Amino acid sequence: MKKLAAQPLYKQVIREVMAAVEAGEWQEDESLPSEVELGQRFGVSQGTVRKALDALVAESVLYRRQGVGTFVAGMSDFLMRGRFALLTDPKGEVPKIELLGCVKIHAGEQLAEILGLRRGAALWQVRRLLRVAGQIVGLEELLLPEANFPELEMRRIRELKGNLRELCWRDFGVRLQDGETRYRAVCAGSAEARLLQVELNEPLLQLVRLAKDFSGKPQVWSVAWLKTEELAFEPSVSA
Amino acid sequence: MKKLAAQPLYKQVIREVMAAVEAGEWQEDESLPSEVELGQRFGVSQGTVRKALDALVAESVLYRRQGVGTFVAGMSDFLMRGRFALLTDPKGEVPKIELLGCVKIHAGEQLAEILGLRRGAALWQVRRLLRVAGQIVGLEELLLPEANFPELEMRRIRELKGNLRELCWRDFGVRLQDGETRYRAVCAGSAEARLLQVELNEPLLQLVRLAKDFSGKPQVWSVAWLKTEELAFEPSVSA
DNA sequence: AAGTGGTCTAGACCACCAA
DNA sequence: TGGTGGTCTAGACCACTTT
Incomplete structure (x- = not known):
């Protein structure tokens, strides 16, 4: 992955993963590829993938289960949490x-x-x-x-x-x-x-x-x- | 720094830095030591210090200015964070x-x-x-x-x-x-x-x-x- | 045992800011 | 120019869950 528009790599990864989620590449509650595999796919290291996924987990687009994988989150409602x-x-x-x-x-x-x-x-x-x-x-x-x-x-x-x-x-x-x-x-x-x-x-x-x-x-x-x-x-x- | 109570190092660093802020080791709007120096002090790497500071910045206990330093935020008080x-x-x-x-x-x-x-x-x-x-x-x-x-x-x-x-x-x-x-x-x-x-x-x-x-x-x-x-x-x- | 997320390191380079 | 935060890597080990 190249440095485009001076955007940090992890932000580009966020966009890529988000786009894939929106495109329905992985269904709800279906696990994504592992962090290492995603890193290979985007040409970045596991740490960088992790930083990107951290952000998407914080936004509750994804959720993680230790030892199992990273999943596409279901969508709870947006107000009144x-x-x-x-x-x-x-x-x-x-x-x-x-x-x-x-x-x-x-x-x-x-x-x-x-x-x-x-x-x-x-x-x-x-x-x-x-x-x-x-x-x-x-x-x-x-x-x-x-x-x-x-x-x-x-x-x-x-x-x-x-x-x-x-x-x-x-x-x-x-x-x-x-x-x-x-x-x-x-x-x-x-x-x-x-x-x-x-x-x-x-x-x-x-x-x-x-x-x-x-x-x-x-x-x-x-x-x-x-x-x-x-x-x-x-x-x-x-x- | 040792692994106590199975706590990750970065969480221990959060506690240490938080304690130092509460103890007034650095005044409001005064810069902390650099991430590398803090790493030496706690015996961890810069990356680990950074992860800890990230959390405290997110809680607005600290704030950062790129190229300048990390500072103690005002309002370290207990209400209205x-x-x-x-x-x-x-x-x-x-x-x-x-x-x-x-x-x-x-x-x-x-x-x-x-x-x-x-x-x-x-x-x-x-x-x-x-x-x-x-x-x-x-x-x-x-x-x-x-x-x-x-x-x-x-x-x-x-x-x-x-x-x-x-x-x-x-x-x-x-x-x-x-x-x-x-x-x-x-x-x-x-x-x-x-x-x-x-x-x-x-x-x-x-x-x-x-x-x-x-x-x-x-x-x-x-x-x-x-x-x-x-x-x-x-x-x-x-x- | 194998695979995953979770943590950590040592070192590197960049962008930014102050003196 | 030198110091700081900001990013990234390659590799390592641990903790956890599933098979």
């Missing part, structure tokens, strides 16, 4: 997701800019409710450009048990990369207050994230609102 | 800490229970302001039992540039362990509104943490309020 626990019942609970609806809206100025679209472009708005032990604890709203996700339907979302990452990949060929999450405190607006069954202006923890595909193109804008009055939320270390 | 960036100026900024005051108060019922004290026990209340690029972005309040920290004074806190962890260890022999942080959204009370210069009831991101010593005894209760209107905050991945 973390521990949730009700204060009244402080066990580590996995929240249940309830799909509320999927409607078509049009992008306002800000949203259009964020997603790199023209103003007024069609978007899917998907809303989901989060419950822990039956109690409503959060609301998630996702916005996806209709152009990239034609004919997105509730039925299809439901079939995948709410795993939108996998849906984007399987049905639309869009492989999402986790973006960074911004944490904010906001007041409940009318829509949030109604859906979360809280008072207007009640403070909520807001998580905002822009997920891009691996070419860097913005694909999904997601916002979540969490009730933190009775809920302990601790962001996860990653996957 | 993470990246801060103003939306108007989205560079990774290191917040400055401004000590507001240190007064003696008495524990209410809840606080007494949390810290394992009797009601009305004397506590030190330390308040600090966080600024990024001059702007006020956060307020931190720490509560420490007077019995364990006799004669805590502002002067002593100031001398250590706000590193309360180090003060607890050096002056009082209390070695603090990071606890888990709970993230909440709350409305600004009168005290917070005044100190942060925001409206009453403005939503704020609240971080709450109970730090214990290594025997498991609660020692410091800390609460921080962050303005998230113009500030992007991303919690850091900690060890």
